[in-house]
Amino acid sequence: MNVSISNASEKPIYQQLVEQISAQILKGELESGYCLPPIRQAALELGVSVITVKKAWEELERSGLINTVTGKGCFVAEFSSDKILQIRNEMILKQMENDTSYYKSFGLTMDEVMELLKKIY
Amino acid sequence: MNVSISNASEKPIYQQLVEQISAQILKGELESGYCLPPIRQAALELGVSVITVKKAWEELERSGLINTVTGKGCFVAEFSSDKILQIRNEMILKQMENDTSYYKSFGLTMDEVMELLKKIY
Amino acid sequence: MNVSISNASEKPIYQQLVEQISAQILKGELESGYCLPPIRQAALELGVSVITVKKAWEELERSGLINTVTGKGCFVAEFSSDKILQIRNEMILKQMENDTSYYKSFGLTMDEVMELLKKIY
Amino acid sequence: MNVSISNASEKPIYQQLVEQISAQILKGELESGYCLPPIRQAALELGVSVITVKKAWEELERSGLINTVTGKGCFVAEFSSDKILQIRNEMILKQMENDTSYYKSFGLTMDEVMELLKKIY
DNA sequence: GTGGTCTAGACCACA
DNA sequence: GTGGTCTAGACCACG
Numbered sequence A, B, C, D: 001m002n003v004s005i006s007n008a009s010e011k012p013i014y015q016q017l018v019e020q021i022s023a024q025i026l027k028g029e030l031e032s033g034y035c036l037p038p039i040r041q042a043a044l045e046l047g048v049s050v051i052t053v054k055k056a057w058e059e060l061e062r063s064g065l066i067n068t069v070t071g072k073g074c075f076v077a078e079f080s081s082d083k084i085l086q087i088r089n090e091m092i093l094k095q096m097e098n099d100t101s102y103y104k105s106f107g108l109t110m111d112e113v114m115e116l117l118k119k120i121y
Numbered sequence E: 001g002t003g004g005t006c007t008a009g010a011c012c013a014c015a
Numbered sequence F: 001g002t003g004g005t006c007t008a009g010a011c012c013a014c015g
Helices: A013-026 A039-046 A050-062 A081-105 A110-120 B013-026 B039-046 B050-062 B081-105 B110-120 C013-026 C039-046 C050-062 C081-105 C110-120 D013-027 D039-046 D050-062 D081-105 D110-120
Strands: A066-069 A073-076 B066-069 B073-076 C066-069 C073-076 D066-069 D073-076
Touching: A013 A050, A013 A081, A013 B081, A039 A050, A050 A066, A050 A073, A081 B013, A081 B081, A081 B110, A110 B081, A110 B110, B013 B050, B013 B081, B039 B050, B050 B066, B050 B073, C013 C050, C013 C081, C013 D081, C039 C050, C050 C066, C050 C073, C081 D013, C081 D081, C081 D110, C110 D081, C110 D110, D013 D050, D013 D081, D039 D050, D050 D066, D050 D073
Parallel strands: none
Antiparallel strands: A066 A073, B066 B073, C066 C073, D066 D073
């Protein structure tokens, strides 16, 4: 449970959880078959409500990243490494399309975006 | 009033307004001194409540982009072109920092991000 | 017409006029019998609406500081110097009562207020 | 919720709320972490609309005096006592500059102002 | 349960 | 005519 949540963030807590767990799975940090902690324990560790954790786990299951086995726990789903790459790219592309449309709305050219990215990275 | 709002969007309407008007001012499409349409007229055109428009206008005033004069109307504030560039860059940098941290959380290198951006742009 | 108005101020324009003209009369800068400029001329000089000036003149008349003679103009009223002092003190006291209640609401003692005043004056 | 509002006042209700709550926080009457009553309950107690309370709370948040956490409530922000003093002094100084410029416009000297303040306090 | 957003409709002060 | 404030009531997302 190497995640950090922030009440001050504009993002809802459950979504912060989803994003961080998703990223860890897609980067291979959480391997297939890995058993996530029970929601009550996770809630305690993170200092959030059980309901919040449950909502995050549900969304992870919906997106196919974990499987919930009633009475046993929640396990990271089995993926081929190709499949992982595909999912990861889809998520990133979707986000990136939003970002670029934002930059374009300010009249930024691709070259300007590249310049700024270099500085930040 | 060249703005488009979407009820389906996850962003609140008033924020969509703020972003689009801000962008237009910072791109120079709305010049200093330009008088925005009265809030009631804008509300009619956009098919939203007067209060929603007002909330957006208030936020624009708070960020210094417009001045509202009771009984007269709301006017685009006076800027030096340097000042415009500075504000625009601050807004874009702030957004870009969020974006890059998202990409990084998936383990993307700068070069990979560049590649993807080129395809999308 | 040695007055300055500000659209950006939180005070309405007509009230800014009333306060500045009142102060000038009570300080003796505008003498009894002095003829104020016609409202149209004053409006032009100040860059405000005729209606706004009229409203200010009306309020000055209501408080007894000027007399309007139809067809001739608006004249500063006749006062004994005692009367002037009395009116001035009333206006200042009224204002000062508001100010002190504000300071008190922050728990400031009189000594602290004195200290701060010395620095500002 | 030790606040009193006046419909007759020239100040808008939401601003009366802001000023009174601000003062209480800056005086230390409301401690860091204190949870303000839910906006709906506060609205009931005060006999005003929920929206009016919300507008006040929003302004308090904007000025950094409280933090609102969706679904949990609104909490007095964490301050060092130095920070509190600094903010308090800024607010008072700003107000006092307005006051003194008013006094000066009537030709009052500092000593006269002191005299009058002593009587009132 | 909390706050967040939006609506429709009203009244007022200001210009 | 303009913006400024307030109301009552509704629906949603979050916890």
